[in-house]
Amino acid sequence: xxxxxDKYNVNVRVNRKIGNDKNxxxxxxxxxxxxxxxxxxxxxxxxxxxxxxxxxxxxxVNSENTKLDxxxxxxxxxxxxxxxxxxxxxxxxxxxxxxxxxVVATENKAIKKVVLMSMPHIDIAQDKELINRxxxxxxxxxxxxxxxxxxxxxxxxxxxxxxxxxxxxNHKNRAKYLEVFENLSKSIxxxxxxxxxxxLKVPTLLITGENDPLSTIKDMQYIADKIKIxxxxxxIPHARHSICLQKFKEVIxxxxxDQIKK
Numbered sequence: 001x002x003x004x005x006d007k008y009n010v011n012v013r014v015n016r017k018i019g020n021d022k023n024x025x026x027x028x029x030x031x032x033x034x035x036x037x038x039x040x041x042x043x044x045x046x047x048x049x050x051x052x053x054x055x056x057x058x059x060x061v062n063s064e065n066t067k068l069d070x071x072x073x074x075x076x077x078x079x080x081x082x083x084x085x086x087x088x089x090x091x092x093x094x095x096x097x098x099x100x101x102x103v104v105a106t107e108n109k110a111i112k113k114v115v116l117m118s119m120p121h122i123d124i125a126q127d128k129e130l131i132n133r134x135x136x137x138x139x140x141x142x143x144x145x146x147x148x149x150x151x152x153x154x155x156x157x158x159x160x161x162x163x164x165x166x167x168x169x170n171h172k173n174r175a176k177y178l179e180v181f182e183n184l185s186k187s188i189x190x191x192x193x194x195x196x197x198x199x200l201k202v203p204t205l206l207i208t209g210e211n212d213p214l215s216t217i218k219d220m221q222y223i224a225d226k227i228k229i230x231x232x233x234x235x236i237p238h239a240r241h242s243i244c245l246q247k248f249k250e251v252i253x254x255x256x257x258d259q260i261k262k
Contacts (some may be wrong), residue, residue, distance in 0.1 A: 003084075008062055014048070030093045081108055081110050092115040094118055116205070118215040198226060212239050
């Protein structure tokens with residue numbers, strides 16, 4: 001469904017289960033869309049809401065002059081929660097989605113638990129090589145997945161960045177994503193997110209891959225050490241950055257088995 005607001009329209013894929021009051025809000029990473037989270041969502045014991053971030057998937061902004069900084073992303077996620085009147089929410093984010101989920105969790109009282117997957121501890125504004133690292137990482141992952149016939153759902157192959165990587169040619173949206181990335185880079189840094197880590201007041205589950213070059217074990221341990229509330233860090237063996245695709249069964253089990261309390 002498309003939720004319409006003054007400044008933007010947000011696409012949300014909804015799957016409700018009758019009589020279930022548990023709500024899971026899933027936030028994908030940079031330059032993909034909600035389909036990154038489909039497999040994880042299918043294993044969760046409650047209602048699921050998969051969001052397309054602004055200017056990703058079918059979500060749009062209403063003015064070409066709108067600059068997408070992290071505050072606008074967060075605002076749009078909070079707007080979705082309010083519009084859908086969600087309560088008792090577990091917010092689950094991957095990569096960029098985990099950074100945004102962190103901020104939402106410190107601002108929105110509807111959030112009762114947060115799951116941060118593959119969350120980069122990185123001063124994005126000062127890391128000149130991050131885009132190259134992202135592209136290099138994704139090329140390796142996508143190549144491995146395609147060669148192994150990993151994708152059971154053909155629709156997953158049509159996400160913008162995946163299509164560009166597979167075809168090995170310039171994608172029509174690449175320039176737009178680089179512009180979005182530049183705007184994000186100017187608006188956030190690790191100091192901002194350290195502050196939000198200190199402000200967390202809900203149980204927090206951290207998940208990363210053993211071989212993730214963007215969210216290393218050392219990085220995630222740093223993040224865990226900043227959290228004052230009850231939390232847990234889980235490392236998935238032999239996994240890299242795209243754990244929602246590579247290791248979705250393990251991710252589902254970790255989330256469903258977790259019993260962290262305040």
